[in-house]
Amino acid sequence: MMKQEFLLKLTPYQEVFYDNWKLDPLKSDLHIILDQTFSGVIDIERLNKSLVRFVNHNLLVNSNIVSVDGELFWKSKLQLSDTTPLLVSLPNYTDYEEFLKLVLKPFDLENDLLSRFYIIKRDDGKYRIIYVFSSILIDRLTDNFLHSELSKYYNDSSYDNPVSLSEQAYLLNEMNKEVRTILNNGKDVIADFWKRHLASIENPGFKFLEVYNKSVSDSSSFNEINFEFSKEILSRTNLLTETYKLTPYAYGQLVLAILLHRISEVNHLIVNYPVSIKKQQNYILGSHVNTTVKGYYFSSDCRLKDLINQNIDYLKSLWNTKADYLPVSDLMKYAPRPDILEFNFSQTSFKDLFIDYHGIADVTVNDELSLNTVDMISMEQEVKNEILRFKIIYNSSQLNPELITNFIELYKNLFICILDDLLNNKTNRLISGYHLLNYEMHHQVISSLNDTIKYYDREATLHGLFEEQAFWTPEHTALVSGDIRLS
Template structure:
């Protein structure tokens, strides 16, 4: 701002000038150039490009000037306005990318004969790199990304790779960029289709199709490139065991992510007898599962009565038939025993009671839109766990063609996967569908789980958790706005933020480079942020896992979720890539031992209970990548309705949802500890940390900063601006005595519950 042409910017060895030596303030565009100490002197092995980009500096003999390729103009007020690019250098997510460098790296790959990289722009103005290449063989996209990651940072690696038979040319022999095919989601994998060749490969293809909801895939497709993640890997292992009678671990799926590789592992494993979960005989009461026991105890805590409600709100446009909806709900309750289950202490032991019939009715109320908040608050109320059903539905009628369905249930009888099942089946029943009978119910799982607890495998899992979490476990010391109350009150709020499509894609690429998943990369970043806030290098974060270890449990409604304590060590000397690899290994070990109930871990460790904190950890991380079933009902348009639910089960919970190529994030926080402004700043720190990691994944954790530029300036300049005028002809004690005369009864000193006024201190 207001820097004359050819003069250095203060405190920087950088000059602003133009090839024609000035940019006209009348608005004529020109090219920006820079010169400075430490600037690169040329392009490696590219003398032609060096001569074109590095020209003689007119103000300092012997110095070179770099032509940036930025088109800009001076404005009358002295500012420079950026107009765009004059060459094929592009800016994506704030990073300047020299496309020629990527093309050179591609041409260095064996078998690649021609390559061109193009930045495609979508309707929102966002850009993504697409690499087109001609080669004598087809590369897997993951292979190409891995080769490029050795030579350049993640933000320079193209999102798409398209192999061409030959490059399209214009009449004068140049590449016709307009004739290049547009990329789509399919071109992100780019693996040549290879059909199954053996009976095992054929069966694996069918299992993968079911788990990934795909119509076609080949034996060389990478599980994690075509929609797989940790949760689906667990489901895949369970289905392989059920259908092929073979136990495959989640770790083996990570290490052998194609059907071709996995089939070799399976061929070397002996058949193992798959055992179904048996249906138990009818009883007056049944044991509860470990997860149900946890939910029951948490429900009893003061202030926790609403903490584990699971409200689900939907706006319905069209001719909603209330009678059919109520009938579908009743059929759903008849179908799933969990929806007609209550809980009771019998002889000091918690039991679940299954009722043959329960009273249920869908309430209908006519409301005005301005009264909606009041109705929702009145609907979400505490459940009495001794009274079934722990499930209620209400319909709010705005007009004859616009309604809202309010649904609520207690977490003790349901979880996220169960909610998906319930919503899918509810509308199937509404449309008159006949659903297949369920062989087992949740009570059968609870009995089976108790029997399983005696097995050697479960005892080994307990030993793993005792080793991982035993001894002194860290208590996270986060800086808070308010002192921690003596007991938790569960009051909370949420701040939402978005990680855009390009950052999300770069995070996916980083996951590929580290051989991990998006979950593991995001957990690594979250752990690092907490470490930087707390100054601690031993962090435990809770993370829920679906907890359905058996293929028989796919369609059973109930509370299966288990909680894994993810303990990681973000020490400053590790690079982020090293740390992410450690997080991956620790996560895989946790998955392998996920059947051991969290409640048993707490009891085994004999953790000292602090009523102001949760046991073992105070922060959570959740990545929601469960398949969200589309709710399509003929004649109805059904949309989810977001409502601020003012509950926080933990000090901090970071939730991430993959949606339309972006990551929709939400930071839930305890309002007894944090102000909203603090959490908003925390979300900015998180995104800034993401950007630094994507730009410098090989950098040490201690050198990765989450401090924003404006905060850095505030710390270095504003907070150090302590100059103040004062009387230079008086001593300190004279100035104090004058103050004591002016305000003798004002408080001067406070320590704990004692205080002194200026008069008392002076005396």
């Protein structure tokens, strides 16, 4: 058993997470889930022991949050014994809703172990493991090391975390000091940055995506659409970095902002995106992801070069002031309205990593338990295998799927058009001069608008049409004279 007890102050970003949890302790859509199916041989007892060691060797995984004199701290717990039954065997559920309720149960940050481990022996002889972690421990931007780390604990019974518990405590304290020093010393400069950047921001809303009346559907359901650009397009997009300081990520955001402006006619808008304040290595120091925003300012004579210069000025000022360190809850104090964080654009990894335990084969990474944390719509971008991939996640109970599909086609068309202009140094091009529809889309729209031909029975008579309508709707009003209505 561990004799030393650790009491470590939460970082500002962990405090935001905790505060949000206190507001909605039943919220479970921020879990990190590792879910895979495999065949082969797995030693259940050995697997459980490996998970016990993993928990014991990662300080925050075996800690809870406590309040001391109004401040929030991580408080370590006694280490688990080797025989602690962490791995829970589940039946091969036929009731999917019951299965979801169990696996996606919210974590109590003050009392629960902040990770759960399940295994299912399927009817076909395969196994399914589902490992669930609270996102206050680790975030989606830096969770890749978990797969290899969990593998090591099972594959090598002598493996130990190279970073001791005391070293982890020291690293977390040092990180906390660094972040708080930046926020305290730069308080006025950071505040001035966000006041200027958010002064005239508007919300484009979602009218152009046809928001349904909420009375139609009270529950939220989410759909996902994936699309990609070829290796050749990615190669051309990469050329923008040197010439215009536009990475593929920054360029993708720029195109999104232009499209939102053109459709909504909002001139001052923002796109919000997550930033990882501190990258994690092969140890867990808690989530340090913050949400920040980038503003785009349009006018009737706005040109491509204006937006490029805006991007350069924004990044230079952001880096100099470290304004992205300001927790989003504090950032929003400078926003002119509370609903500006509605369109998220993130750079992510569409996970196909898996835990490579010795003795297993035919591994399939499952994504059915992937949780959607968007209220309305979010766009994710990833560069993988030299292909630029995108994922749109949207609330299908409130947004029209057909219009979402059209929105994606407009984005793809605009992405290529602007890319061509930038690579040909046509930066003087007016933003208002871009046609949202390519030739095929334009032809389709025009053809449908002009398709006014109505086929009818050329043998029918006028009085016959009246008689037919009266037959089908005899109770409908046919004549009105003052207060008199006749069917």
